[in-house]
Amino acid sequence: MRDQLFNQDNDLVNFTFDAQVANVFDDMVRRSVPGYQAMIEMIGLSVKTYGQENTNYYDLGASTGTTSVAIGVNNPHTNNRIIAVDNSPSMTKKCKANLESVVDYADVICADINTIKFNNASLVVLNLTLQFISPENRQTLINKIYQGLNPDGALIVSEKIHFNDPHKQQLMTDLHLDFKRANGYSELEIAAKRQSIENVLITDDKQTHFQRFKTAGFNTSTCHFQCLNFASFLAVK
Ligand SMILES: C[S@@+](CC[C@H](N)C(=O)[O-])C[C@H]1O[C@@H](n2cnc3c(N)ncnc32)[C@H](O)[C@@H]1O
Numbered sequence: 001m002r003d004q005l006f007n008q009d010n011d012l013v014n015f016t017f018d019a020q021v022a023n024v025f026d027d028m029v030r031r032s033v034p035g036y037q038a039m040i041e042m043i044g045l046s047v048k049t050y051g052q053e054n055t056n057y058y059d060l061g062a063s064t065g066t067t068s069v070a071i072g073v074n075n076p077h078t079n080n081r082i083i084a085v086d087n088s089p090s091m092t093k094k095c096k097a098n099l100e101s102v103v104d105y106a107d108v109i110c111a112d113i114n115t116i117k118f119n120n121a122s123l124v125v126l127n128l129t130l131q132f133i134s135p136e137n138r139q140t141l142i143n144k145i146y147q148g149l150n151p152d153g154a155l156i157v158s159e160k161i162h163f164n165d166p167h168k169q170q171l172m173t174d175l176h177l178d179f180k181r182a183n184g185y186s187e188l189e190i191a192a193k194r195q196s197i198e199n200v201l202i203t204d205d206k207q208t209h210f211q212r213f214k215t216a217g218f219n220t221s222t223c224h225f226q227c228l229n230f231a232s233f234l235a236v237k
Contacts, residue, residue, distance in 0.1 A: 022090035031183035035227030044074035050154035061129025065095035072103035118148020
């Protein structure tokens with residue numbers, strides 16, 4: 001369904017992943033996040049490289065299940081479980097429905113990812129989710145993921161990022177707005193969504209991500225994809 005949530009001059013409330021958003025989410029994310037499809041394709045590649053037999057794959061903030069589906073259709077390993085977690089009941093309902101026809105080894109859990117215990121993991125994905133976790137809880141979450149990963153396992157984190165250089169920040173913001181305009185969002189929709197989401201989606205810069213991976217104990221971390229102000233990081237244990 002096409003995202004038209006912000007095309008009327010309604011009273012603005014803080015953005016939440018409720019039933020209205022879940023209904024249009026797939027359209028919204030593709031028209032709002034430059035490089036979204038490439039991020040998903042790279043997650044599909046990563047399960048081939050970093051997935052291990054007899055292990056768990058975690059998809060944190062799974063939304064409608066696009067990441068879990070990519071993991072499922074590309075997984076060449078055996079005896080795995082996909083654990084897809086989201087705290088929005090509307091999202092988990094859609095996620096379950098989307099995964100049902102693809103894999104028979106997925107558990108879809110409606111829960112706060114901060115409460116999840118990770119174990120025997122070879123791949124953990126936070127695709128556009130960490131940015132919605134309170135900044136003070138982010139290090140604890142990444143530490144827990146590191147502890148639950150097997151040696152040679154990987155964490156993928158995709159996020160909207162900001163730049164400390166004001167000129168670069170402006171450049172990327174302007175190009176991102178152009179991307180949204182090119183995808184059919186009006187000035188009203190862009191401004192309304194921005195106001196609704198600005199207290200909810202809190203970005204980090206690249207350095208903060210790298211420092212967090214290092215503090216958690218990851219040996220290697222790199223930015224393996226970037227399109228404008230959206231980046232994907234790969235951290236390997
Ligand atoms: C931008 S969406 C993620 C997109 C999805 N990973 C994908 O690849 O298409 C962010 C998701 O994180 C979920 N979320 C936010 N905070 C959460 C939390 N504390 N625990 C679980 N899920 C959370 C939201 O409900 C939402 O579905």
